[in-house]
Amino acid sequence: MTEKEMTRLKLQATQCRLNVLRMLRASHHGHIGGAFSAMDIVTALYFYKMRLDPKRPDMENRDRFVLSAGHKCLCQYSALAERGYFPKEILDTYGSLDSKIPGHPDMHKLPGIEANTGALGHGLSIALGMALGQRLSRTGANVYVVMGDGELAEGSNWEAAAAAAHHKVENLVAFIDFNGLQISGRVQDVMDFTPIAGHFKAFGWNTMEINGNCMEEVVQALDSIPADASRPTAIVAHTIKAKGLSFGEGDVAYHFWNTTDELMDRAEQELQALAEQYRKAVEA
Amino acid sequence: MIGNKEDPRKVFGKAVSEIALGDDRIVILSADSGKSSGFGDFMKAAPERYFEFGIMEQAVVGVASGLATTGKIPVFCAIAPFVTARPYEMFRNDLGYMGQNVKIVGRNGGITYSDLGATHHSLDDFGIISMIPGVTILAPQDPNEIRSAVKAMLAHQGPVYMRIGNAAIPNLFEESPFVIGEGRQITSGEDVTILSTGTLTASVLKAAQRLEAAGIHADVIGLPTVWPLDEEKIVASARKTGKVVTVEEHYVHGGLGSFVATLLAERCPTPVCRLAIPHLYATSGPYDQILKKYGLDAEGIFQSVKQFLG
Ligand SMILES: Cc1ncc(C[n+]2csc(CCOP(=O)(O)OP(=O)(O)O)c2C)c(N)n1
Ligand SMILES: [Mg+2]
Numbered sequence: 005m006t007e008k009e010m011t012r013l014k015l016q017a018t019q020c021r022l023n024v025l026r027m028l029r030a031s032h033h034g035h036i037g038g039a040f041s042a043m044d045i046v047t048a049l050y051f052y053k054m055r056l057d058p059k060r061p062d063m064e065n066r067d068r069f070v071l072s073a074g075h076k077c078l079c080q081y082s083a084l085a086e087r088g089y090f091p092k093e094i095l096d097t098y099g100s101l102d103s104k105i106p107g108h109p110d111m112h113k114l115p116g117i118e119a120n121t122g123a124l125g126h127g128l129s130i131a132l133g134m135a136l137g138q139r140l141s142r143t144g145a146n147v148y149v150v151m152g153d154g155e156l157a158e159g160s161n162w163e164a165a166a167a168a169a170h171h172k173v174e175n176l177v178a179f180i181d182f183n184g185l186q187i188s189g190r191v192q193d194v195m196d197f198t199p200i201a202g203h204f205k206a207f208g209w210n211t212m213e214i215n216g217n218c219m220e221e222v223v224q225a226l227d228s229i230p231a232d233a234s235r236p237t238a239i240v241a242h243t244i245k246a247k248g249l250s251f252g253e254g255d256v257a258y259h260f261w262n263t264t265d266e267l268m269d270r271a272e273q274e275l276q277a278l279a280e281q282y283r284k285a286v287e288a
Numbered sequence: 289m290i291g292n293k294e295d296p297r298k299v300f301g302k303a304v305s306e307i308a309l310g311d312d313r314i315v316i317l318s319a320d321s322g323k324s325s326g327f328g329d330f331m332k333a334a335p336e337r338y339f340e341f342g343i344m345e346q347a348v349v350g351v352a353s354g355l356a357t358t359g360k361i362p363v364f365c366a367i368a369p370f371v372t373a374r375p376y377e378m379f380r381n382d383l384g385y386m387g388q389n390v391k392i393v394g395r396n397g398g399i400t401y402s403d404l405g406a407t408h409h410s411l412d413d414f415g416i417i418s419m420i421p422g423v424t425i426l427a428p429q430d431p432n433e434i435r436s437a438v439k440a441m442l443a444h445q446g447p448v449y450m451r452i453g454n455a456a457i458p459n460l461f462e463e464s465p466f467v468i469g470e471g472r473q474i475t476s477g478e479d480v481t482i483l484s485t486g487t488l489t490a491s492v493l494k495a496a497q498r499l500e501a502a503g504i505h506a507d508v509i510g511l512p513t514v515w516p517l518d519e520e521k522i523v524a525s526a527r528k529t530g531k532v533v534t535v536e537e538h539y540v541h542g543g544l545g546s547f548v549a550t551l552l553a554e555r556c557p558t559p560v561c562r563l564a565i566p567h568l569y570a571t572s573g574p575y576d577q578i579l580k581k582y583g584l585d586a587e588g589i590f591q592s593v594k595q596f597l598g
Contacts, residue, residue: 031403074407099403101573101581107404110569122407123374124343154320157342188320188340195320195342 031099072127125158154186216241301326368394
């Protein structure tokens with residue numbers, strides 16, 4: 005990938021973060037923290053890695069994206085809108101009655117959503133089923149899952165982790181958004197799940213650890229997934245919760261943001277400036 | 289009488305904490321849910337009796353059962369679907385079948401987590417938990433009733449499921465002793481019985497006032513115990529009015545309306561009109577707008593009752 009292409013990805017991630025703010029303008033509340041920490045990963049998947057066609061969201065051999073931590077849905081909606089799955093005007097309906105973009109993703113409301121998540125700790129099981137099905141149909145499709153670190157405490161995750169390794173499901177890739185925070189505080193104080201990579205490794209997974217807010221590292225990780233590993237891959241992505249919201253980064257209070265127009269103005273200005281910087285570099 | 293509004297979760301957490309500070313059998317369990325359940329102060333005041341487990345509700349229900357076998361009284365509060373639908377089998381076997389003295393509290397119940405979508409709505413909890421023999425189901429109607437219901441719940445021996453909401457709710461009644469299984473006669477009338485539970489009672493009372501103004505005298509009975517039913521009160525009222533309306537923030541299928549219809553079919557066949565959420569994955573949006581959409585605001589209830597009476 006050229007430097008310019010890399011910068012374009014960063015621009016897209018910034019535009020996606022701006023899309024999140026656009027949704028919050030409508031509702032003045034939402035789960036921003038986990039959406040922003042995962043935004044670089046989700047951007048790399050939608051704009052770089054996944055085989056998809058926004059005009060044919062039901063394409064049989066498309067790669068699948070499962071948002072296990074469904075409350076991060078703002079990051080998926082923003083990427084889908086940016087990628088052209090639906091008109092951006094829909095973003096302005098966040099929080100309103102009968103919106104197609106509810107507080108957790110609903111596959112019956114929007115193209116590009118693959119599973120109805122929101123009840124945490126269970127996306128990996130659904131994703132495993134998709135991966136097994138794709139393997140059986142020989143479509144060559146991969147399944148990517150984004151999980152939170154707090155939701156790792158749910159047992160269903162580990163049932164799926166065991167089964168995925170047992171069935172040698174190599175077309176399954178799980179990103180763990182290791183932002184270190186959940187609702188009640190630091191994950192290590194609430195229910196310590198470290199070493200996360202060590203756990204997946206012990207279950208028989210191929211594992212990597214990266215900085216999940218560094219686009220270069222995300223892309224490199226995606227490129228280095230072994231093609232014939234006969235095992236699933238877990239990418240433990242060290243991230244900062246609310247990354248990109250300068251005054252909220254790493255602060256548990258921004259798990260769910262009750263916001264004001266003034267605060268959003270500030271956040272928007274900062275992200276606009278960053279986008280401008282990237283835009284110039286891309287156009288240079 | 290509609291008074292000041294209070295946050296049901298804070299009222300609940302404070303009520304439990306006050307009793308727990310004087311009764312060291314009571315232990316509080318959290319699945320990344322304790323602070324939002326009003327236990328922020330308790331976890332500091334009695335950290336040895338506050339257990340944080342992170343997001344693992346199924347395990348917590350099992351742990352609660354185990355703790356109860358040692359004489360502790362565990363109280364576990366989290367988002368309603370995650371303490372009912374998700375750990376249903378653990379609830380049935382570990383709490384119901386084992387008969388353990390555990391208090392499970394579903395907060396943000398009904399459709400109060402309105403814009404978070406159907407995974408976060410709890411519209412089947414009365415139905416599924418009522419299928420478990422020996423479990424008491426409470427849905428207090430206002431902050432004062434939450435306070436008194438907490439006392440009754442902790443004094444009661446055996447598994448209890450209590451549902452509370454999320455949005456601030458008005459005080460409707462003076463605080464008075466809560467008797468599990470007993471309905472509350474709120475207004476007396478001969479034209480129609482209205483049975484209500486949970487926080488929708490506030491809207492029912494407004495609807496009843498409008499009905500009164502329109503010359504329709506309603507016999508309004510609040511049922512803060514959803515199960516077991518106050519059969520005698522319900523049957524007596526149905527005999528008096530000959531027409532029964534039920535109102536609840538639950539699926540029309542399998543909740544209070546179903547319990548009442550079944551009871552009356554056996555003991556006093558009476559036309560019943562069930563006002564509730566239709567049996568579908570409810571839409572998302574602001575709480576008051578969703579209630580309105582499904583006809584569960586005061587206006588909707590008023591119109592439905594009028595129509596039912598013909
Ligand atoms: C089964 C279940 N239990 C509880 C919740 C409530 N809940 C929503 S987000 C959250 C914390 C998630 O933390 P983490 O997985 O670290 O996600 P982050 O926001 O940090 O990305 C909790 C407990 C839920 N949605 N589902
Ligand atoms: Mg986290």
